[in-house]
Amino acid sequence: MTPxxxxxxxxxxxxxxxxRGMYAPxxxxxxxxxxxxxxxxxxxxxxKPDSSLVTALDRAIEAHLRxxxxxxxxxxxxxxxEGGTVRLDAEHVWVLDxxxxxxxxxxxxxxxxxxxxxxxxxMPVLGVMDFPAxxxxxxxxxxxxxxHQGKACRTRACGLLSDAMLSxxxxxxxxxxxxxxxxxxxxxxxxxxxxxxCLAYGLLAAGRTDIAIDAxxxxxxxAPFIPVIQGAGGVITDWxxxxxxxxxxxxxxxxxxxxxxxxxxxxLVRHAMA
Numbered sequence: 001m002t003p004x005x006x007x008x009x010x011x012x013x014x015x016x017x018x019x020r021g022m023y024a025p026x027x028x029x030x031x032x033x034x035x036x037x038x039x040x041x042x043x044x045x046x047x048k049p050d051s052s053l054v055t056a057l058d059r060a061i062e063a064h065l066r067x068x069x070x071x072x073x074x075x076x077x078x079x080x081x082e083g084g085t086v087r088l089d090a091e092h093v094w095v096l097d098x099x100x101x102x103x104x105x106x107x108x109x110x111x112x113x114x115x116x117x118x119x120x121x122x123m124p125v126l127g128v129m130d131f132p133a134x135x136x137x138x139x140x141x142x143x144x145x146x147x148h149q150g151k152a153c154r155t156r157a158c159g160l161l162s163d164a165m166l167s168x169x170x171x172x173x174x175x176x177x178x179x180x181x182x183x184x185x186x187x188x189x190x191x192x193x194x195x196x197x198c199l200a201y202g203l204l205a206a207g208r209t210d211i212a213i214d215a216x217x218x219x220x221x222x223a224p225f226i227p228v229i230q231g232a233g234g235v236i237t238d239w240x241x242x243x244x245x246x247x248x249x250x251x252x253x254x255x256x257x258x259x260x261x262x263x264x265x266x267x268l269v270r271h272a273m274a
Contacts, residue, residue, distance in 0.1 A: 005141055008126055012116050015068060016130040016137065019061045019098065019114040023132040026057060026105075042106060053102045058082055061098035061114065069094050079119075079246075081220045093119040093246065095223040101197035110134050111197040117223035122246035127224025129202050138202045140227030148206050155234040155257025156207035161264050164210035167193040167200040173216045177273075178252065181239060184272040185213055185265055201225040204257055205232035211265055212255045219249040229255050235262040239269050 026042060043056035062082045069078055073094075077087035080096040087093070094116070099105050101112030110133030118126040125142040138148050145152040158164050166189040174182055186192060193200065193209060198221075204212050205228050214222075222236075226244055229236045234257045237243060238250035254269060256262035 005126065008118055009139065009141055011072060012118065012126060012128045013137075013139070015065050015116055016114055016128045018068070019065065020130060020132040022057065022061050022064065023114075027133055045106060053106060054082065055099070055102060055106070057105075058099045058102060062096055065094075065096050065098065065116070079220060081218070088246065091121060093122075095119060095124070095220050097220040100221060101199075104195070104197055109195065111195065111199040113198050113202075115198060115220065115222075115224045117227070119223070119246055123243070124223045124226040124245060127227040129198060129224050129228060131199060131202070134199075136199070136202060138205055138224075138228045140205075140224065140229070140231040142227055142231075144231055146205055146228050146231035148202070153206045153232055155205060155229070155232045156210070158210040158256075158258040158261045161188050161211075161261055162190060164189040164261060165191040165193060165208075167196050167204070167209050167212045169197050169200070169214050170195065173214065175215070178215045180272040181252075181269040182213060182215075184268040185211065188268060198222075198225075201229065201255060204255055205229050205234060207232075207257060210257055210261060213253070213265075213269070215252045217251050217253060219244075219246070222253055225253075225255065229257075233257065235259050237262070237266070239266070239273065241266050241270075 045055045048054050059082050062080050066083055077090035077093035079085045097115040100115045105112040113129055113131040116128040117124045127140040129138040140146045166185055200212050203209050226236055236255035239252040242248050
């Protein structure tokens, strides 16, 4: 599968480059902040039935990426946040989130990114996490070291859960029956980081944080995290410790850079949910 994966890695990075180019008109030029103190006008924004936000840019980026995939690999499936699914029974399925963190994008908080993953027989084997506002990019591929800015990165060891730095996207995302799991980890860790969105999972892979937990997600919200975190030496599962993929598109995920801390965190989460 190596030659095939090489081709898909190159293609996925091209997609990420093109998505980043579509963001450009809406990002503040930090190099010219004196003469351009405010960000440009934002694209039109709507509220979806689930109360989440979507902009015209979300839709435009995904539409562009879907056309590119259909043209290059018409036999592949596509699972996108905005455009839905096609050919999910295909051997290879692309998973797309054009702007993960639409609310931070609208607010101007630079933790939003484009997420691109490739599933092989339902399991993520390739992931690209691209952050146009910061210039960061993580690339993960099955059996290969994770790259951050083109260089191999690793998760960090964490000897004690009580020393760990925990991240979660937003405590408001937890249902009432899920909050005890988050609280169990909150009470046992040293520091908490809120609002990191998808960027938090890249930082975990780069050894900057130790544990990440989230709820109320869909597969397109985290599919690329899987090869990225695994290729950096970390572990990512659902709250029951099961592998994530098309057969288990769980809404609750738990990741850790240190496998021992993942096991410990998983025990706490399971106990809290019992």
